[in-house]
Amino acid sequence: MLILRLLNLCYELTTLSIIVRAVISWIPNIDYYKEPIKTLIKFTDWILDPIKDLLDRFGLLTVIDVSPIIALFLINIVYKFLYRILIMFFIN
Known part of the structure; x- marks a missing residue:
């Protein structure tokens, strides 16, 4: 079931x-305008910015920025919901 x-790959990549x-935000003197940090920020902004x-x-x-915790919680709920729908669709 491709x-x-x-779905699992998207979930894992987004979560990671x-x-x-979140871990990088605790490290001082990080240049957020250099790659790969810049790409990581662009990839996660669409989730974290609305929560912020x-x-x-x-x-x-x-x-303390709690938006990553809330984002992980919401992503987990959406993932489980979509997974169950897809399982029901493919099993029946």
């Missing part, structure tokens, strides 16, 4: 990218 493998970006905007809108931005 589509399930592709968010985790790596929501946190800011509700006044929940803190010193």
